[in-house]
Amino acid sequence: MIARLLFGLTFAAALAGCERQPRAGADAAALRELVGSEPVVLLSTRQCGYCMKLRNDLGAWGVRYREVDVERSEEGRRAFALLRASGVPIVLIDDTVVHGYAPRRIRRLLAGADLLPAGAASPSS
Numbered sequence: 001m002i003a004r005l006l007f008g009l010t011f012a013a014a015l016a017g018c019e020r021q022p023r024a025g026a027d028a029a030a031l032r033e034l035v036g037s038e039p040v041v042l043l044s045t046r047q048c049g050y051c052m053k054l055r056n057d058l059g060a061w062g063v064r065y066r067e068v069d070v071e072r073s074e075e076g077r078r079a080f081a082l083l084r085a086s087g088v089p090i091v092l093i094d095d096t097v098v099h100g101y102a103p104r105r106i107r108r109l110l111a112g113a114d115l116l117p118a119g120a121a122s123p124s125s
Contacts, residue, residue, distance in 0.1 A: 027082065028095035034079045035092065039115055040065035043079055043090040046072075050101035051089045057103050062117040063110060 035041045042058070042065050044051035058065050070076035070088060083090065083097065091098045093109045110116040 028092075028097070031079055031082055031092060031097070032095070034075050034082065035068055036066060038064075038066040039094055039113065040110070041092040042067045043070050043076060043083075043085075043092070044068070044088050045070060048088050054089045054091070054101055054103070054106070057106070061107065061110070063115060 035043075040058070040063055042051070042054065044055070044067055046069065055067070068076040068079060070080040070085075080088075080090075083099075085099060087100070089101060091106055093106065093115065094113050096109055098106055098109065107116065
């Protein structure tokens with residue numbers, strides 16, 4: 001119970017939604033081994049407001065992605081631990097990891113990887 005409470009508090013503290021760079025030691029190959037080869041993977045939780053916003057953005061842009069819940073799935077917990085993350089959302093685009101809600105940066109990365117359909121809507125913020 002204490003571990004779950006600490007896990008929840010970690011998420012609550014990180015919900016500021018700020019963009020951060022990946023932490024040192026994050027191994028893209030090991031992460032890919034955990035979450036699969038889909039070009040876009042969203043690590044999230046059900047209750048995270050920024051995760052919901054990012055789901056909406058990705059949907060509005062027509063981007064196909066795989067979602068992995070870091071609270072409810074073992075692979076999600078392992079990916080979260082591998083990244084030494086402190087909150088969600090986390091997006092993996094090819095081998096680039098974006099921590100936090102950063103729609104403009106995510107959109108640029110998607111466009112650069114040719115994963116953004118033509119005529120996609122602009123970011124919500």
